[in-house]
Amino acid sequence: MRRWLAIPLAIAVAWLLFTLSPLWSLYSLADAVRRHDAAYVETHVNFRTLRLSLVRQIVAAVRVATDADEDLDPKDRQRLNEAAYGLALALAESLVTPDTVIDLLDDGWPEKLDLKKPESARTTGLSIRNAGRLMSYYAAAEMRGFRAVVIPIPPEGPRAQRTRIRLRLRGFTWRLADIEMADALRGEIAAKLARALAKARINAGGGGK
Numbered sequence: 001m002r003r004w005l006a007i008p009l010a011i012a013v014a015w016l017l018f019t020l021s022p023l024w025s026l027y028s029l030a031d032a033v034r035r036h037d038a039a040y041v042e043t044h045v046n047f048r049t050l051r052l053s054l055v056r057q058i059v060a061a062v063r064v065a066t067d068a069d070e071d072l073d074p075k076d077r078q079r080l081n082e083a084a085y086g087l088a089l090a091l092a093e094s095l096v097t098p099d100t101v102i103d104l105l106d107d108g109w110p111e112k113l114d115l116k117k118p119e120s121a122r123t124t125g126l127s128i129r130n131a132g133r134l135m136s137y138y139a140a141a142e143m144r145g146f147r148a149v150v151i152p153i154p155p156e157g158p159r160a161q162r163t164r165i166r167l168r169l170r171g172f173t174w175r176l177a178d179i180e181m182a183d184a185l186r187g188e189i190a191a192k193l194a195r196a197l198a199k200a201r202i203n204a205g206g207g208g209k
Contacts, residue, residue, distance in 0.1 A: 025174035030128040038098035058088035061190030
């Protein structure tokens with residue numbers, strides 16, 4: 001009987017240890033952000049998947065904004081959505097670098113980009129000063145199968161004010177693969193692109209007269 005009980009116990013312990021394994025990578029990432037260690041970030045971030053994710057987030061936010069504009073006809077809306085993809089791609093290229101990833105994670109807002117931070121936005125960066133704080137992140141983490149984990153920053157507080165990162169297991173190392181921006185930041189980026197698209201539409205309309 002004891003032998004049979006040992007098997008599920010061993011499995012449970014192994015799973016617990018596995019779910020704890022991303023914490024070391026999270027702590028190392030937080031330490032790199034604190035020290036502004038761009039070299040560490042460059043080797044522990046999947047910039048390709050991160051760039052594609054940010055493009056999708058930005059385009060989706062712009063589409064929501066354009067769909068809410070009742071003055072647009074379907075053709076104009078389609079053209080703006082297509083143009084938004086190009087602008088989002090260009091913005092993601094500038095946003096996804098080691099320095100800007102650090103800039104985003106250190107306080108939840110990319111100060112190096114020309115984006116106005118709303119007064120209502122309460123962003124918090126990735127900071128782990130002690131084991132207790134590390135366990136707060138562990139309690140809030142969501143395992144996605146065996147190879148991915150989603151961690152909110154900060155681990156407490158309203159979801160709309162959180163930045164959510166996804167770590168993915170590659171070999172024996174957890175790497176940063178995605179950053180889901182907080183609603184305030186995503187909305188500000190979408191608003192900036194919408195203003196640029198509106199300006200381009202006005203200029204194009206004026207040029208056609």
